[in-house]
Amino acid sequence: MSKNALKIATIGGGSSYTPELIEGYIKRKDELPIKEIWLLDIPEGEEKLSIVGEMAKRMVKAAGLDWEVHLTLDRRAALKDADFVTTQFRVGLLDARVKDERIPLSHGVLGQETNGAGGIFKALRTIPVILDIIEEMKELCPDAWLINFTNPAGMVTEAAIKHGGWKKTVGLCNVPIGHTKQAAEKLGLTEDDIFVKYAGINHFHWHRVWDKEGNERTDELIDLIYGPKSEAESHLKNIHSVPFPYEQIKDLGMLPCGYHRYYYIEDEMLKHSIEEFKEGKTRAQVVKQTEKSLFELYKDPNLDYKPKELEQRGGTHYSDAACEVIASIQNDKRTNMVVSVENNGTINDLPYDCAVEVSASVTAHGPENYNWGKFPPAARGILQLMKGMEETVIRAAITGDYGAALHAFTINPLIPGGTMAKTLLDELLIAHKKHLPQFSDDIKRIEETQPETVSYVEELMKSN
Amino acid sequence: MSKNALKIATIGGGSSYTPELIEGYIKRKDELPIKEIWLLDIPEGEEKLSIVGEMAKRMVKAAGLDWEVHLTLDRRAALKDADFVTTQFRVGLLDARVKDERIPLSHGVLGQETNGAGGIFKALRTIPVILDIIEEMKELCPDAWLINFTNPAGMVTEAAIKHGGWKKTVGLCNVPIGHTKQAAEKLGLTEDDIFVKYAGINHFHWHRVWDKEGNERTDELIDLIYGPKSEAESHLKNIHSVPFPYEQIKDLGMLPCGYHRYYYIEDEMLKHSIEEFKEGKTRAQVVKQTEKSLFELYKDPNLDYKPKELEQRGGTHYSDAACEVIASIQNDKRTNMVVSVENNGTINDLPYDCAVEVSASVTAHGPENYNWGKFPPAARGILQLMKGMEETVIRAAITGDYGAALHAFTINPLIPGGTMAKTLLDELLIAHKKHLPQFSDDIKRIEETQPETVSYVEELMKSN
Amino acid sequence: MSKNALKIATIGGGSSYTPELIEGYIKRKDELPIKEIWLLDIPEGEEKLSIVGEMAKRMVKAAGLDWEVHLTLDRRAALKDADFVTTQFRVGLLDARVKDERIPLSHGVLGQETNGAGGIFKALRTIPVILDIIEEMKELCPDAWLINFTNPAGMVTEAAIKHGGWKKTVGLCNVPIGHTKQAAEKLGLTEDDIFVKYAGINHFHWHRVWDKEGNERTDELIDLIYGPKSEAESHLKNIHSVPFPYEQIKDLGMLPCGYHRYYYIEDEMLKHSIEEFKEGKTRAQVVKQTEKSLFELYKDPNLDYKPKELEQRGGTHYSDAACEVIASIQNDKRTNMVVSVENNGTINDLPYDCAVEVSASVTAHGPENYNWGKFPPAARGILQLMKGMEETVIRAAITGDYGAALHAFTINPLIPGGTMAKTLLDELLIAHKKHLPQFSDDIKRIEETQPETVSYVEELMKSN
């Protein structure tokens, strides 16, 4: 890197997140010698691209910078000679997420965008697209870094590195950022005062915390965050913050991530989701509303800064993390960040060539992972299950093999096996027909032989 | 081995299975130079020991053999100088199994004697006892082979080898025997005509089948047993034979074992078990009845052979497998059997020092495992989860750590996490109080602070 | 397999070993329904092929069998529809072996046909040829078993399996056969009375021995074979039988193979070889003489059985082992044999996809390895070095990379590094120019810039 005139291309540039990304660049203007920012989207996203793109231009201008902001539907033009490519696209837009969530919930099964049936289908739709993009990158910008924050970030990153062969891929997530802030706050320290070390896979990692005196504070934090005295408070805010079982977390000896709730306290999480479903307030439905309001705001020709409302969107810090990774690579800053990268033995319990999410020092030549080693059995086994499931999903996404997809459903701990797995799989295939060309034969078979599946999906989606 | 005057001791000699064991020895009388058979039981089992022991004596006599059959409550006497020690004891007798099954089912959760909450509690009760026995064996019969068929056979065997340090332990199960018979039958071949290779852990293994022409027949068997045409028949007999999802098994590329139903088609299995529960016909309840009738039969002073009725007991072939292992060790027969033994890298995906259930050639110096190597990801991950769970259970059994037990519950795929896991754990601790001295502090705490837990268990057990 | 009309093709059919092979088939005539035996050689070997081939026909006829024996120079005709392909060719014939041995020894460095510089060069010449053969097999006999006993058998087998992709390859060696016979003899037992388990790589393996009473006899054998009392005798026969250092072997706790002498007692072995070199009696020179006499014998039109003299050739039992592997596959005999096959985790200390030499039960679908697990550090490290060296040689053989070849020389424990390694490498490249097309550029460079290298080789070879 260390070029003087950076070109950064963003796939899915019409996203409501774009202002955070632009703000992140502006904050780092002294570190990032940007010349061109390319915001790319697909025809269906043209209007949003135009709204948010114009706002991006206003933000850059207001910051007194001469960066070029290009809005385009031409992917080749966006990728050509890019130094960094960031991805924040959503195949099928938010409507696809609505289906990912509502179809499983209609059967009383968790549908969640990165976990369970929803996450699997998001992977099935996204992986072929990221592999396509990589094929173009090989031709148009063979030295670029790919910064992925499209979910499910772990599986997409693994597909990019292992199957696309793009070693210069870094996957990002905002979840660790939140946990680090929380740890510092609970200990009454600044983030600089602690060393937090994460390991696992995307949305399924644990962390340990040390202070500057060299003392490990993990166990104390378990008490502070999940102990008997802490529960009362966190209870009140949101059922999502259902407390983890304290004794189990004590036994674990590491701090879980928020998404572990789906696995450690599945029942409570499911109950909560079903309520949301019944009220027509699944996450996707809520987000759709938020996005609508955001784009209304973005239309204001006087708005030239990231509005506070964006933070309610969730996923905050994501884009800022992307900017920090870019700045750290560009300047060899060696920032301690949490990234999804090739394992290469960082976690001994997982395959050498899979993607893991771990703490790393981000250098000019990419992340240098801090070695983790082995997990204790109670954490190891369930992590290995999740990775085996992910690998099966990726295989299904690439081959379009129905049996592989069913197998992934069967072993996913959030999906009941047997008849239910097959029902859900068939309905989601029908629902996402347009974005799953690799499964076209099986979708045709279902359409022809299971009319009840087709009508179930149609009915359900009407009620949206 | 190759001694001329064998002493075989059986822990839990008062079991209804004993006649099968005796029959197995008699069938192999030319291979087994038995001098003494010692049947050991605890005071609570004295009556059953007396009944079945007398019958054993009649069987030996009817066979024209001069073997001594000793009935005793003195464990040291039974173990003293034994060449083989077989274990078939059940801590807490069948009443404990009733609790293992009925408490979870009363909450709509699977309780099964080797899987789920039931299996975990059977392990918590049994492991301290097997470790006690081993301590005595070190003193009294340091060269003996320990042939374990006490369930959960995998965890008990791992505890014996890894924690007890008794390397000469072989765990046995009848499940593979049935699958081998089935494979031969479906292919229209004899068992000698096929080579069946198993790998996994107890009640969670897969197998592949080859014929004498060197062709692998696994895929064909998947079609024959689980294919669309096969389902109709197996449907009718018993809901337990709920068909596996054909496409998933095809994708797996290996034959599952019957117990995989609990994991691959959990919903259907759960529904069936709940029905049995409601009808007061859980497996333990049925078995109690069967046993009662068996012991009535055994009382008949004219009965000197294994009655046909024993086969309905389930678990048939178990004891015969034990006899064959003994004969194969004694005579270096090198029989190809499926055994629970130390992994030592046979399955690369599992810890080196854990117990696995694999095909082996049983030699005079014990089983020589056929190398298996690695599993494909879809099978690998869920197998690794089960092993991580098992290791956590064993740790809980040895330390009596409540957090470890809760952790095992939380990650067990048959037990919902969160509040339900804790509820079940507490109730089962109360129910099995007598046989869980290592948990006495926590049991006392529950008794003192959760009277509703105590009364729930009491009420439920009354209704048995 | 289990075909009724087998076709067996032998690459290098003009070898002096062929009569042993034919005898092996004849001994197993009831197990092997042979229809055609094809003996293939290259034009340079046509005369030998004709002599030994006619003798093979006489042997078959004398046995009263109607097998067709075909002699051919047409590889495609030999391979077409073959069921088994055995390889015993030697690229460059015995003259190449003379160079492999004499060039290193002229510098006081061990040259040995499977170890050291000689073995490396044999691999460099042979691997491209075996890969060529496999390409033809893919077209002409895609279901055939490849039984390799061309040295260095380990590296050739690894190249065939890993780089050629021919999974149905079995490498064979006669060394374990001799050690098993020795173990039985020393214990006063028959071979059937003991269970011998080997593990390592070709010409670098160890073994352990058990008897039918289940007792391990390894340590006792170490005393019997290498102990203080045993040495005197073995001393006298042949300096090649230089005793291993007793205390080291005791510490090892396993029985070494004869070739370990080159590594464990390098000095003594080197001294002996240098003496042989000075007397013009290197192994290759001796063997050339033996072969000459053998072919004189074979010309006798009345000779229709394997002459006793063949046993002096060394390498006896090799062909018989090949016949036994074929018979065991054909009949699912499950013979316990020592074979070079894909590791697949049999030895945990070596790469999963490399070739290892281990004990296996040879079934109709090929060898089922007995799991070995891990070695203790003192054996593990040196074994791993040898494998790393082998992998480097194979890479050099395939790519023709000079640096890779030099690297292999540098790390081979029998070759001094630095200037000497380079000198030897260059001289051997010049000497074997004709058979190393992959190194042609570097050979040309040496010819052009190092005339002294060329003339050294010429002079040395004159003196042969």
Next chain:
Amino acid sequence: MSKNALKIATIGGGSSYTPELIEGYIKRKDELPIKEIWLLDIPEGEEKLSIVGEMAKRMVKAAGLDWEVHLTLDRRAALKDADFVTTQFRVGLLDARVKDERIPLSHGVLGQETNGAGGIFKALRTIPVILDIIEEMKELCPDAWLINFTNPAGMVTEAAIKHGGWKKTVGLCNVPIGHTKQAAEKLGLTEDDIFVKYAGINHFHWHRVWDKEGNERTDELIDLIYGPKSEAESHLKNIHSVPFPYEQIKDLGMLPCGYHRYYYIEDEMLKHSIEEFKEGKTRAQVVKQTEKSLFELYKDPNLDYKPKELEQRGGTHYSDAACEVIASIQNDKRTNMVVSVENNGTINDLPYDCAVEVSASVTAHGPENYNWGKFPPAARGILQLMKGMEETVIRAAITGDYGAALHAFTINPLIPGGTMAKTLLDELLIAHKKHLPQFSDDIKRIEETQPETVSYVEELMKSN
């Protein structure tokens, strides 16, 4: 850490290196709140301790610091409540090193203080002592960090961590420091401009280099340092700088460390050492002279700074590295350093629980290793051999097992096997009798049965 009044104890405080250590502390006086420095030595070293200790006091005083400098022969007093313990002792003083080098060289075999027979014997003498020290530390300063730079640093560190159970051990070496300086210099960059990543074991590691633009510069450095054009210069200075074989290093793709010369170009190194031996100028002999002069200098009551002459001693930077590790732990500086620590999977090719020498970020809670992963086969195998050899040496050091020691000699690539290994082993045992109590039985046996061994050693040592 982060205490306000540090106590640092140095075992072997009478060493000529001590002034560098003191200088290192003084340079970091703002980072190190030192209260007490304890210099410990044994009675034989009392005079040197007094000389160098007084000088240390003068240095501290000249720096205007109020640190207490204690000189003592009482180990318990030195260890009591220490925060850091550094070790620089030499069991048997330099006279032992003379024997380590001269005995092997008298037979034409490399004797080197960390490699070959010399290194093995230094380990055999040192490991029992470090384990003794650790036992006292458990009692007297259970929270202290042990900073070891006693050679062979890798084996001593592994013994401390794995066998002593002292996890807070960091081994140090000055070799990487020199290579990093060299890399920066050759590239015309500062050390801050490059990222150098090391992996391997002590005195047997490789490194790769990147610049701030993210480009790997390793291959370029191979050309600059070992390429055809570079050789001329480095040739001239010192035969020790014999060039590595360029093509092999190119194939390796990593930069070797200086000590690799003993393995990659053994012949040339051996020749050079034999010359030194003949001239009575083995390294130990030269160092003895240097030390003598140094202590003469140190006696000067006006000398209150580290004299330039110390740098000729070799081993420069060692002590400074120790000071930097202490400062980095004390202040959570996260300096990127090369340390010997527990592997924990950092290098996948080596045992999980062994010691490795790798790049790490040194935090308040100790080194966080950068993950390395796997080596290519050509480097992997020889590294694994060295580790297997080290593990065997450590076992011999702890158990005093003669067979284990002979086994270590046999597999060490710098020691010829067979008779020579035994001869060397016996002579060195005799020579170091006083410092090898664990081998006393075997030493007695040799004395009684091999008088020629005893007299050989006596004669040789006379000629020193």
